[in-house]
Amino acid sequence: MPADPSSPHPPSIKDVARRANASTTTVSRVLSQPDAVRPDLRQRVQQAIAELGYRPNLAARRLRQQRASLIGLIVSDIRNPFFTDISRAVEDMAYRHGLRLILCNSDEDPAKEQSYLELMADEQASGVILSPTPELTRRFRADQHPFPVVLVDRAPDDTPTDLVLLDNAHAARRLTEHLLDQGCRRIALLAGSRSSTGRERQAGYEAALRERGLAPQVLPLRPTADEGQAAAAPLLATDPAERPDALLATNGLLLLGAWKAIRAAGLTMPTDIALAGFDNNDWTTLPEPAVTVLAQPTADIGRSAAELLLQRMAEPARPPRRIVLEGTLMVRGSSARQV
Amino acid sequence: MPADPSSPHPPSIKDVARRANASTTTVSRVLSQPDAVRPDLRQRVQQAIAELGYRPNLAARRLRQQRASLIGLIVSDIRNPFFTDISRAVEDMAYRHGLRLILCNSDEDPAKEQSYLELMADEQASGVILSPTPELTRRFRADQHPFPVVLVDRAPDDTPTDLVLLDNAHAARRLTEHLLDQGCRRIALLAGSRSSTGRERQAGYEAALRERGLAPQVLPLRPTADEGQAAAAPLLATDPAERPDALLATNGLLLLGAWKAIRAAGLTMPTDIALAGFDNNDWTTLPEPAVTVLAQPTADIGRSAAELLLQRMAEPARPPRRIVLEGTLMVRGSSARQV
DNA sequence: TTGAAAGCGATACCAC
DNA sequence: GTGGTATCGCTTTCAA
Numbered sequence: 001m002p003a004d005p006s007s008p009h010p011p012s013i014k015d016v017a018r019r020a021n022a023s024t025t026t027v028s029r030v031l032s033q034p035d036a037v038r039p040d041l042r043q044r045v046q047q048a049i050a051e052l053g054y055r056p057n058l059a060a061r062r063l064r065q066q067r068a069s070l071i072g073l074i075v076s077d078i079r080n081p082f083f084t085d086i087s088r089a090v091e092d093m094a095y096r097h098g099l100r101l102i103l104c105n106s107d108e109d110p111a112k113e114q115s116y117l118e119l120m121a122d123e124q125a126s127g128v129i130l131s132p133t134p135e136l137t138r139r140f141r142a143d144q145h146p147f148p149v150v151l152v153d154r155a156p157d158d159t160p161t162d163l164v165l166l167d168n169a170h171a172a173r174r175l176t177e178h179l180l181d182q183g184c185r186r187i188a189l190l191a192g193s194r195s196s197t198g199r200e201r202q203a204g205y206e207a208a209l210r211e212r213g214l215a216p217q218v219l220p221l222r223p224t225a226d227e228g229q230a231a232a233a234p235l236l237a238t239d240p241a242e243r244p245d246a247l248l249a250t251n252g253l254l255l256l257g258a259w260k261a262i263r264a265a266g267l268t269m270p271t272d273i274a275l276a277g278f279d280n281n282d283w284t285t286l287p288e289p290a291v292t293v294l295a296q297p298t299a300d301i302g303r304s305a306a307e308l309l310l311q312r313m314a315e316p317a318r319p320p321r322r323i324v325l326e327g328t329l330m331v332r333g334s335s336a337r338q339v
Numbered sequence: 340m341p342a343d344p345s346s347p348h349p350p351s352i353k354d355v356a357r358r359a360n361a362s363t364t365t366v367s368r369v370l371s372q373p374d375a376v377r378p379d380l381r382q383r384v385q386q387a388i389a390e391l392g393y394r395p396n397l398a399a400r401r402l403r404q405q406r407a408s409l410i411g412l413i414v415s416d417i418r419n420p421f422f423t424d425i426s427r428a429v430e431d432m433a434y435r436h437g438l439r440l441i442l443c444n445s446d447e448d449p450a451k452e453q454s455y456l457e458l459m460a461d462e463q464a465s466g467v468i469l470s471p472t473p474e475l476t477r478r479f480r481a482d483q484h485p486f487p488v489v490l491v492d493r494a495p496d497d498t499p500t501d502l503v504l505l506d507n508a509h510a511a512r513r514l515t516e517h518l519l520d521q522g523c524r525r526i527a528l529l530a531g532s533r534s535s536t537g538r539e540r541q542a543g544y545e546a547a548l549r550e551r552g553l554a555p556q557v558l559p560l561r562p563t564a565d566e567g568q569a570a571a572a573p574l575l576a577t578d579p580a581e582r583p584d585a586l587l588a589t590n591g592l593l594l595l596g597a598w599k600a601i602r603a604a605g606l607t608m609p610t611d612i613a614l615a616g617f618d619n620n621d622w623t624t625l626p627e628p629a630v631t632v633l634a635q636p637t638a639d640i641g642r643s644a645a646e647l648l649l650q651r652m653a654e655p656a657r658p659p660r661r662i663v664l665e666g667t668l669m670v671r672g673s674s675a676r677q678v
Numbered sequence: 679t680t681g682a683a684a685g686c687g688a689t690a691c692c693a694c
Numbered sequence: 695g696t697g698g699t700a701t702c703g704c705t706t707t708c709a710a
Contacts, residue, residue, distance in 0.1 A: 059401035060703035362697040399687035
């Protein structure tokens with residue numbers, strides 16, 4: 001990667017043209033559609049590019065083309081391994097298609113989310129993959145943005161949009177039925193967040209219980225470990241014949257809180273109480289017994305979102321598509337009751 | 340934030356100038372140095388900007404200025420909470436100074452790291468904060484990049500560079516002396532990575548032991564949990580009179596591996612064996628007893644790095660500065676021996 | 679197949 | 695204090 005150290009400024013397309021004894025138009029063509037240039041000329045240009053260490057000025061290109069070959073990924077919590085895994089998959093796809101990826105962390109803050117969406121607009125991004133805050137899901141409209149948007153993990157109320165998510169209702173139902181099969185009868189749900197995702201998980205849980213004639217017990221909470229622990233603790237302090245014989249958490253943080261409450265109460269899993277929840281986070285294999293979870297297909301989700309975005313970029317008028325994926329139930333000691 | 344829906348293209352500075360009955364020069368000045376424009380004119384322009392929902396075209400601005408008000412943060416592992424915390428601090432500073440932040444994850448892969456550095460060059464970034472891969476630390480030279488670089492967490496061999504890191508030797512010494520104070524005499528070190536950080540931590544450990552006339556026992560490892568566990572397991576299987584009475588891990592992943600090995604061996608902490616290590620990761624408070632760690636001042640590190648970068652951007656010729664910060668020893672049950 | 683020239687939208691210089 | 699104009703580096707007509 002040589003660079004001419006005598007020249008104070010980086011080489012421009014003009015320098016390349018001069019050196020290759022060609023026009024800037026030709027140089028530009030060699031870069032974008034090499035087959036349209038005769039081999040010998042093309043080679044001269046390519047050599048000049050290599051010799052000068054020329055790199056196209058992206059700002060100039062964008063100014064001219066009115067768009068950047070750049071996509072954004074705005075996640076609601078970068079520390080959540082769920083999103084880290086997704087970002088890896090998206091990055092792969094983007095790289096393979098010669099698109100740059102900008103990673104942004106909205107931190108569940110609608111203001112930050114808004115500011116990042118404006119950033120992407122200012123940068124003339126070609127597209128955005130977004131896990132919206134619950135607030136945004138309520139007022140999201142795809143046509144409000146100057147670029148295609150693919151939503152991930154959370155669905156807006158009804159607007160048709162390109163979307164990738166887990167079959168949340170079914171996943172919650174599978175977890176619930178697993179607990180029922182283990183003999184649990186008083187399953188309490190730690191329900192975190194009013195997002196579509198949260199509501200669907202709750203619906204799946206309630207449906208499974210109703211089918212067996214059992215009453216749901218739902219604790220609506222903010223999705224933090226502390227809140228989960230605080231809510232679970234009093235439940236566990238009640239009479240063993242009355243208290244829940246299983247806790248089900250709708251996300252990883254609440255699951256952690258529930259686990260801590262169970263430990264603090266000195267109860268044994270799964271005999272005193274069973275535990276299960278969403279997201280196959282690393283910590284879930286640490287405790288003894290390990291915690292039963294429903295693992296989301298994060299790589300699939302990321303890849304699907306990237307594909308959806310590329311398709312829409314290629315064909316803006318296409319009707320929106322919704323991709324629903326299944327998770328994997330990972331049964332571990334916290335719920336696997338000995339027969 | 341109104342936008343004229345009748346105009347097919349976003350408003351440019353010309354549209355604003357026309358509407359405010361001013362020149363584009365004046366509009367530009369209102370944006371960059373408002374005080375240089377007379378109040379009444381300024382207000383007219385600002386109103387026109389608001390009415391049109393004008394946003395400056397960043398590509399045009401960059402093309403003209405030959406630099407973007409944008410900084411990059413390239414971390415070696417986005418899943419490591421250490422870096423997530425740092426990124427939050429950097430983001431705050433950047434936001435407060437009107438700089439955009441691009442977050443990149445090199446994943447400890449020198450090729451990806453290189454590609455992101457090229458990205459930042461292509462984007463004409465004003466500066467970059469970087470936690471270099473060990474490979475890069477060996478050949479890093481600040482003047483090889485077209486923007487100022489501040490390194491974080493890992494130091495190159497000798498090149499003078501703006502740099503923020505933990506006082507690793509002292510931190511390792513504190514952990515070691517703590518273990519010694521608890522009565523441990525055979526402290527084995529799980530040493531991860533050949534980076535400067537790793538080497539300094541090892542040096543601090545060795546110095547502390549030598550001062551008390553004890554022999555170091557170092558296991559050089561790749562920094563993964565699996566490797567840590569695999570290396571610790573055979574150590575723990577030996578005769579209780581011979582085996583280590585403490586394990587010290589130089590990073591969070593090795594610490595986790597060591598903890599798993601201890602659990603698998605059925606040993607009790609801290610009586611059978613004590614455990615301590617670096618990085619106050621969430622999981623360390625999960626086990627019973629919780630794990631003693633040296634917490635890094637992540638927010639401080641991020642803030643210091645951002646400040647250093649801003650200073651260098653303002654004064655490129657300034658001699659490089661190196662900021663060394665102290666960590667916090669958090670003594671928990673895994674090492675706190677009852678007297 | 680190739681090249682000359684216009685123009686993307688902003689800023690910087692230089693007159694006034 | 696204000697405005698005209700050249701210019702940043704590239705792509706895109708359009709004509710040869």
